[in-house]
Amino acid sequence: MKPLAARPSKTPAGGDVGTTPSVRWALAGLSLSMLLSSLGTSTANVGLPTLAHAFSASFQQVQWVVLAYLLAITTLIVSVGRLGDMIGRRRLLLSGISVFTVASVLCGLAPTLWLLIGARAAQGLGAATMMALAMAFVGETVPRERTGSAMGLLGTMSSIGTALGPSLGGLLIAGPGWRAVFLVNAPLGVLAFVLAHRHLPAGRRDGESGRGRFDHVGTLLLALTLGAYALAMTVGRGGFGPLNLALLAAAALGTGLFVRTEARAPSPLIRPAVFRDPLLSTGLGMSALVSTVMMTTLVVGPFHLSRGLGLGEAVVGLVLSAGPLVAALTGVPAGRIADRFGAWxxxxxxxxGVAAGCCALSLTPVTIGVAGYLVPLVVVTAGYAVFQTANNTSVMADVGPDRRGVVSGVLNLSRNLGLVTGASVMGAVFALASGTGDVATAGPEEVAHGMRVTFAVAASLVFAAIALAVGGRALARRRADD
Incomplete structure (x- = not known):
């Protein structure tokens, strides 16, 4: 079936992100793609203890069920974005949804742990494709003045997947069993494929991009570099040993080789000139910094609530779910506000907002109780939803059709790198500030002190992001005036 054109020329004031049923269904397909990619991480996390028992494996072994997925996304998301620019985003997005769906079925049927891990890596490839190209498709699906609303919708669906994952995964494990955690993606994947196939506009390729050769050497170097960095941040469960240092050294070497290779390549994976755009480079830097900060709430929150405040597991889970829930409720309104008042x-x-929430968390005394954590957490998360939607809109606003895929991939990569960095670095800061080698056995006072110091560090990172925003804006204006 021939895909319908999905970019209307005009949008009524106060209307939705799309003005035709075709646009709305196209956005539904893109939103479902974002939901599936976030569910792929959050539902699997809750099943690790069950998988360890089912396969008689150690935690170090079953954690690769999560790591394989994250590593595949991190190492491949830029490459699939560039490939979509070259061969057509619609075709590649449909392939990515298909790979994700088939891999989900293979995960659910896997007879051994290592086959499950292999299928999870394939599932990560499909998720990387969906994450990179769904955002890139916004520019071809909605009018420019409604871009923020569409970006907010995609962010909302990603947050819903993060919030829904633990509870959905727990219900499926308690009911049908762990295999259902992966098999549930299959019907949703089929629905996403049908919507994308029927309603997404035909992919447009820039003439030069279409004729260019794919940068295999750059792709391999970037994948190895990102893989080394991600492993350095995740192996050892937060402890830095010789292996972590060796991986970091390999990542640094790979970065140098990648930059040198791209500067000489006739058709580079990422053109070095891209990063000379101050708005783009500062947008990527801010995304990495703020994502690092957001991971702090996931690293510190459970220990503070359970060890510091003495809450039970059920209450801890309920309090932590408030963050993703606020992000889900804030995403679309944040997009509309960005459309009205400007993305910057x-x-x-x-x-x-994020800085204010972090400062409150670093100063609020433990005696206030749950409210002293929950209220600032809501402020942090709402601020993050506004930032992410507006920053994504700003970065993607002036990107040409021939570069939307790769820029979207780089933007998602900056977020992922911030998350994996936050999990390791902020976890190490928390452990160091708590004054104990094992935070799980620390007393309430030690945990409280560790939390205050960690969120003070987080606040400083957000202030650095604000400085980047102001500096990047000023530099862009000076260049425009020259």
Whole structure:
């Protein structure tokens, strides 16, 4: 069936992100793709203890069920974005949804742990494709003045997947069993494929991009570099040993080789000139910094609530779910606000919200109880939702059709690198500030002190992001005036 054109020329004031049924269904397909990619991480995490028992494996072995998925996304997301620019985003997105769906079925049927891990890596490839190209498709699906609303919708679906994953995974494990955690993706994947196939506009390729050769050497170097960095941040469960240092050294070497290779390549994976755009480079830097901060809530939160405040597991889970829930409720309104008041203003406003919440968490005394953590957490998460939507809109606003895929991939990569960095670095800061080698056995006072120091560090990172935003804006204006 021939895909329908999905970019309307005009949007009524106060209307939805799309003005025709075709646009709305196209956005539904893109949103479902984002939901599936986030579910792929959050539902699997809750099943690790069950998988360890089912396969008689250690935690170090079953954690590769999560790591394989994350590593595949991190190492491949830029490459699939560039490939989509070259061969057509619609075709590649449909292939990515198909790979994700088939891999989900293979995960659910896997007879051994290592076959499950292999299928999870394939599932990560499909998720990388969906994450990179769903955002890139916004520019071809909705009018420019409604871009923020569409970006907010995609962010909302990603947050819903993060919030829904633990509870959905727990219900499926308690009911049908762990295999259902992966098999549940199959019907959703089929639905996403049908919507994308029927309603996404035909992919447009820039003439030069279409004729260019795919940068195999650059792709391999980037994948190895990112893989080394991600492993350095994740293996050892937060402890840095010789292996972690060796991996970091390999990542640094790979970065140098990649930059040198791209500068000489006739058709590079990422053109070095891209990073000379101050708005783009500062947008990527801010995304990495703020994602590092957001991971702090996931690293520190459970220990503070359970060890510091003495809450039970059920209450801890309920309090932690407030963050993704707020992000889900804030995403679309944040997009509409960004459309109305401007993406840069709302980027700074979101950063100020995150900074205010982090400062409150670093100063609030433990005696206030759950409210002393929950209220600042809501402020942090709402600020993050506003920032992410506005920053994504700002970065993607002026990107040409021939570069949307790769820029979207780089933007998602900056977020992923921030998350994996936060899990390791902020976890190490928390352990060091708590003054104990094992935070799980630390007393309430040690945990409380560790939390205050860690969120003070997090606040400083957000202030650095604000400085980037202001500096990048000023530099862009000077260049425009020259």
């Amino acid at each position: 203003r709302m980027t700074v406003a979101g950063l100020v």
